[in-house]
Every structure is written in C-alpha cells, then in structure tokens.
Amino acid sequence: MADILPASIQHAQEQRAQAEALFNSIGEGAIATDEFGRITRINPIALGMLGYKERELLGEWFPKKIVALTDQDTPVNLIDRPITKAFLTGKSATEKMFYRKKDGTVLPVIITVSPILLADRPIGAIEVFRDITLEEEVDRMKSEFISLASHQLRTPLSAIKTYSHMLVDGYMGEVTPAQKKSLRTIITATNRMNELISTLLNITRIESGTINIVPKTLKIERACEEVIKELSLAAADKEISMTLSQKGRGTTTVKTDNLILKEIISNLVSNAIKYTNEGGAIRIEVQGRPRDVLVAIHDNGWGIPKASHDQVFSKFFRAQNTVKRETTGTGLGLYLVKGLLERLNGEIWFESAEGKGTSFYFTLPKERRNTAARAASSQK
Ligand code: ADP
Secondary structure (H helix, E strand, C coil): CCCCCCCHHHHHHHHHHHHHHHHCCCCCEEEECCCCCCEECHHHHHHHCCCCHHHHHHCEHHHHCCCCCCCCCCCCCHCCCCHHHHHCCCCCCEEEEEECCCCCCCCEEEEEEEEEEEECEEEEEEEEEEEEEHHHHHHHHHHHHHHHHHHHHHHHHHHHHHHHHHHHHHECCCCCCCHHHHHHHHHHHHHHHHHHHHHHEEEEEHHHHHCCCCEEEHEEEEEEEEHHHHHHHHHHHCCCCEEEEEEEECEEEEEEHHHHHHHHHHHHHHHHHHCCCCCCCEEEEEEEECEEEEEEEEEECCCCCHHHHHHHCCCCCCCCCHHCCCCCCCCHHHHHHHHHHHHHHEEEEEEEECCCCCEEEEEECCCHHHHHHHHHHCCC
C-alpha cells in the first residue's frame, strides 16, 4: 500500500518525534543550536522564562539574541559564554549569569551547555538553564540574618568586655591574682568573639556584594606599621620578632581602602604569629613596582603541608599540622582575605614548606592599572 512508509523512514520519524517530546518535556529551559550557534529548537519553559515567542528566536544567532549579563550588569564577553566554551573545548560548561528577557528585565540563571559531537566535531549544542531567583533570595535572606545576628551579638559582648576591664583594673574593689587570671581569660575570649563576628560580617558583605570601599591615597607601609603595633602584644607573648622593611626604591603609594587593607594585613600577620613557634621571626617587606605594590609576610613557623596547598583559601580550611597544635581558628581568615583582595583588584599567593616557614604575598594595583582596567571594561 502506498501510504505505508518504508521501515527506515518510519523509524527515523519515530526517533525525531521521541527527541522532540524529550526536548519539550525537559523541566528547565532548553535551547538547541546548530554548529554556528543559531537557534534550532527552544522548549516552552525557555520561551516562558525569556518572554519570547518561538518564531522570534528560531534561526537567530543565540549569543546575540539572548544577551547574558554579569552581576555588574555588563554584557558577558562572547568568549566567556558557556556556549562558546562548549564549542571550543568540546566539553560541557556550566556558569551562573543573568539573561536579559524580552521585556528588558533580568533573570538570574544557572546554565549548562553540552556540545553535540559527531566524530569528535561539534555539530551543535544544547543549553539547559534554570531560574535561580528563589535561591538568590534565600541567599540574600541568609546573609541578612547573619548580619543582623552579628550586630545583635556585639552589644552584650561589649558590656561583658567593659565590665571585665573595670574588674581587672580594680575599679570595683580588690581582686585576687586567681580572679585576675580568670578575668583575663574572659577578656581574651570576648576579643576573639568580636573578631569572629567581624569576620562573619565581612564575609556576608563580600558574598552579598555589599562591602563598602572608601578609597584613599595612602602608603602601604603605614598600614603595616599600624597592624604591627596592634599585634605587638600577641607577638611579644611568644617572643616573636616583627620587622618591616622596604625593598627597592619604587613608590608604595596606592589608592585603596585603609580599613580593608589593614584587615588583610592583620589576618596574615596574626596567622604568622599564631603558626610560628616561640622565638620565631616575622619579616614584612613592601616593594613598590611599576604597576603595583607587593607586600610579603615571611615567617619561619610550622609551614603548610604541600598536600593542602590548593585548599588554603577555601572556606573553613585548616591544615592538619595546625589543627593538632592550635585549637583556636575557624578557617575563615584566608577565605576572607582573598575575597577582600579581589574587591580591591589585588592578588594573593603563598610559598610554604612544612617545618620551615611560610611566605604570603599580595599585590595592590597602582592607580594607573585601575584606570586601564576601567578603560578596558568601558570598551567592552
Ligand atoms: P584560621 O587561622 O582561623 O584557622 P585561616 O583561614 O586564617 O584560618 O587559615 C587557614 C589555615 O591555613 C590555618 O588553619 C593554617 O592551617 C594555615 N595557615 C595560614 N597561615 C599560615 C601560616 N602563616 N603558617 C602556617 N600555616 C598557616
């Protein structure tokens, strides 16, 4: 009979119908493109999320029609779009970014693009993306909660601290040496708690992008001197020497936020004190270079085991050799320092050998580089 299709054609049509049904039933937005990045198929969920009709998208060049934005509201470079990465590497790529909808509003999304390979050559790609508005909102509420709770914890803490100081200084009558010792322990604990609250607050500010930067022109060694003064008691307790020197003759002036800079230096120097044996030595060097200022903090302490080097800046990381000897610590300091430096356009790295010592290095750009970066981003 004429209306009976040959088996191979019927099989191909069945397969196509199955693929179509599968594509349309994906519970997230899905877009398929050909090897040139032109949209060949788009499922109803994607259309609903982006506010387009199918005919407005089919055949269009995907990266141009669906504009992706960074969290700074600037368009994502073509080279950084997951679809480009998938085509270039032949592997799937996942990114979080924002899509501009047809009505101009933006939608936070997690995108995964997988290339369709035929004999190792990409002949197209399939992108699946998910609306993460709700997750972002939960994240924001979590940050808000931590921020509020931290502020509320500070008030009773400052009362404990003030009265402990008054007691230890004898303003409320004689105290015995044993009582004094206990009061000092209370003061040390409240100081540590205050630091922890500051760290938590700073982390939520970094993670929610609400950290306030007030740039001022300053010399980096001034900030180092102030930190050394603040930490001199802790160093003296362990008979650790601290020296500050300038390497070379380059200017060490930068335009940056003094409080954040001091927070960075303070974290690195207090780590050096904490993880160095009594009688050790800490050297802080500042070097003005053509494009940036380099700060190095060298210690001859316990060092970081090689196997842990790639985790050092991760949240809550504490190395095995230190956990055993020094119980106080949260593993949040270096995570915070890295986040703060990113906000100041700086970089951080380290060298360390277990049992020998550690050197942390960070750079802050001189103003010229900031101007160049601004010019480059405005050309995008
Ligand atoms: P914390 O000091 O509260 O544990 P950090 O994030 O500041 O958290 O540091 C993470 C870990 O990195 C530390 O627990 C320690 O194991 C290691 N570390 C950091 N600085 C040094 C240092 N100068 N010498 C040796 N180990 C260090």
